[in-house]
Amino acid sequence: MNQADLVFVTGDMFIPDRCPDIPEQFKSSLSPGKLQHVLSLGNIGSRESYDWLKSLSNNFHAVKGEFDEGNLPDTKVVQIGDFKIGMIHGHQITPWGDAEALSNIQRQLDCDILLSGHTHVNNVSVYDGKYYINPGSISGAYSPLVSDPVPSFILMVIQGDYAIVYIYELNDKTKKFDVSKMEFTKNSSQLKNVESNDNDNEEEEVEQEEGEGENENETQNENETQND
Numbered sequence: 001m002n003q004a005d006l007v008f009v010t011g012d013m014f015i016p017d018r019c020p021d022i023p024e025q026f027k028s029s030l031s032p033g034k035l036q037h038v039l040s041l042g043n044i045g046s047r048e049s050y051d052w053l054k055s056l057s058n059n060f061h062a063v064k065g066e067f068d069e070g071n072l073p074d075t076k077v078v079q080i081g082d083f084k085i086g087m088i089h090g091h092q093i094t095p096w097g098d099a100e101a102l103s104n105i106q107r108q109l110d111c112d113i114l115l116s117g118h119t120h121v122n123n124v125s126v127y128d129g130k131y132y133i134n135p136g137s138i139s140g141a142y143s144p145l146v147s148d149p150v151p152s153f154i155l156m157v158i159q160g161d162y163a164i165v166y167i168y169e170l171n172d173k174t175k176k177f178d179v180s181k182m183e184f185t186k187n188s189s190q191l192k193n194v195e196s197n198d199n200d201n202e203e204e205e206v207e208q209e210e211g212e213g214e215n216e217n218e219t220q221n222e223n224e225t226q227n228d
Contacts, residue, residue: 002081004159005080005158008030008057009153010135011042011065011117011136012041012120012138013045014139019140037061038053039115041118041135042062042065042072043067043118066091081158081162083112085113086106087114087116089117089118090116090119096119097119099125102114106130106132113131114130120149121136124154124167124182126184131163131191133154136153136169137152152167152169154168155168162183164182165184167180167182
């Protein structure tokens with residue numbers, strides 16, 4: 001059994017230019033050592049924010065937004081489980097978020113999942129047999145299209161050719177997470193919506209699914225050692 005990887009996908013922080021920080025509810029749930037991969041889709045903002053993201057995992061990958069400085073790449077492809085995951089900020093796409101334009105990038109990168117940001121609105125979709133994921137803005141930073149976005153990010157649990165996607169949104173009234181859940185396999189070309197629980201149970205479920213993958217991997221390693 002393949003090991004399960006917990007993947008944090010974030011975009012459009014704009015700290016401190018448009019927001020002073022990400023919501024504390026988000027920050028307190030994202031601790032170093034918990035995540036196997038951190039994927040940032042650009043427009044991070046400050047060096048402090050960049051360093052914080054990088055501190056969350058040894059496997060940190062980022063692409064460049066139109067307001068980012070430095071030598072970040074415009075696109076990147078990473079392999080997690082059986083999935084090739086493409087990354088792009090999204091300001092290169094015209095119209096912004098357009099499915100066909102994103103599909104052109106997906107074909108260029110030859111990836112199974114294409115991650116993009118820039119719209120500041122989260123979205124998970126399937127188009128022409130491939131998967132497209134946008135985490136929205138984790139800080140809720142405004143954009144020319146959306147003046148008051150809902151702060152959001154995405155966690156994925158990837159195990160082999162199977163993926164679960166959790167969309168975390170901050171509820172302005174309750175100040176807690178609203179979490180929705182979808183799942184898919186690499187070659188199914190279908191997204192399955194799964195009934196969501198409350199945010200506390202969802203966090204426990206994410207950790208449990210990740211832990212089950214790690215336990216299975218440890219058991220396999222122990223058996224191999226005994227066989228040797």
